Amino acid sequence: MKLAAFSFQSEHHIGVIQGENAISLTLLGEDLFPKCLKTFIEKSDELLPLAGRLIEQNENRDAVFPVSEVKILPPIPTPEKIICVGLNYIDHCRETGMEPPASPVIFSKYANAIVGHNDAVEIPINSNEVDFEAELAVVIGKEAKWISEEEAEEYVFGYTIMNDISARDLQFKDGQWSRGKTADTFAPTGPLIVTKEEAGDPHNLAISLELNGEVMQNSNTSNLIFSVPQIISFLSQSMTLKPGDIIATGTPPGVGMGRTPKVWLKDGDRMSITIENIGTLSNYVIANSQKEGC
Template identity: 65%
Template sequence: MRLISFRNQSKTRIGVIKEDKILDVQALHEKYKNQISVDSFEFPTDLKQLIEMNEKSIPYVEQLIESHGRENLDHSFSLSEVEIMAPISQPEKIICVGLNYLDHCKETGLEPPLSPVIFSKYANAIIGEKEAIEIPVNSEQVDFEAELVVVIGKEAKRITEEEAAEYIFGYTIMNDVSARDHQFSDGQWTRGKSADTFAPIGPAIVTKGQVVDPHNLDISLKLNGEVMQQSNTKNLIFRIPYIVSYLSQSMTLKPGDLIATGTPPGVGMGREPKVWLKDGDRVSITIENIGTLSNTVEKVRVTQKT
């Protein structure tokens, strides 16, 4: 399934994308709840809650869609009729893996790491599809990074690589926007990675059953229509089961946690001349079987107080 959060008439809803339509899952629940045999549970109000309850909620949602039928247009919207939100706006953790493509290491002038390079972003950075990435007033070197994101499906603590797939709910896309001037002047990455709007995510979370092999997905980023990054997730240095297991040895992973797996070569700071995001730019990331995440760019301007 392709699950989204969307807003219609000022209400945020859970949706499933079917072909070119969005099905309102909560509306389907109200319509069919008495017709489906299911263990009693309180239906989730947002996508994070649905993930937390996935062993019950996902089979139920599948039954709702089956009951609704392919041709039924009730409780459905076209993509143009709604505002697509970030699928998860308040995860407990946004964990990122740096330097996880060999060619990206080369373009940064750094040696490939012997173990995963881990850093974090914060929820204030999350925005959704078509929202604007804001260039902070105090930065002139804002960069783009296309990344495949793992969405954790249930609590994971000290699990093995072999067990990792059991704890993954699905996958989405993130642009790991980075203020390089802050990142390198600070000597660590927190401020440069966690400015407001620096984590566009979405538009959908694709459940893991829909992704045959997460280590063989084409990934690309276009800036104003020009391809800047292009690779395949088979080039990851540290593979997803290893990353999930590695992190779980130190921290308990929770449902809805997001793990960004690293970016391929082609980022702005690796180019000559360097390419920084500017006011009016359009950035889109496409990952095979996952979708396309598109955002505009705006420069924050300080208005003078009178």
């Protein structure tokens, strides 16, 4: 199932995307479904089968909207945790001049960074070296603590896409990554959450990023150093993962920092990330107006 949050004529919906249609569970289920996907995920054992039945039986055409006419929203705008894994493709380690890590390299983003499909990424006033990073992101389905690798898949609800936007000058100036990684709009996410059954093997998905129509990153999740189960198990030894938590699994080679000459995002740029079975996340870039003295 492909789940989305969307708005139509200022009304908020959660729903299912089928082909060119967005089917509103909000309208189909009246008071049966919550208003946000995070709560839907918390109750997914009950609500996923119910959603499937209602969609199959649907005779309410007012609950079906053309995808082209709705505004796709961030699927989970305020997760408890946004956890990111750095240096998780060996070729990306090489292009950054860093050794492959012995264990997952972890950093966090905050909810201020989340924007949705077709939203703007804003270059902050204090950075001139803003980069793109295509990433497969895991959405946790139920509370997980002290989980083994063998159990980890049970705790996955599904997958989405994240663009781990990074201000490289701030990231490396600070000696730690937080300020350069979690500026406003630095975590475009979506457009959908695809349940794990529909997504297929998360370790064999084509992943690519285009910048202004040019392919910059082109790889496969089979090249991940640490697998999804390894990451979930590793994290759960230290922290309790909650439904709706998002884990970005790392980026493949081809980022702007690793190129000669380096490629930094600029006003007017357009980015599109495509991950097999998950979809395409597109965003555009704007320069902060204060940067120009306005």
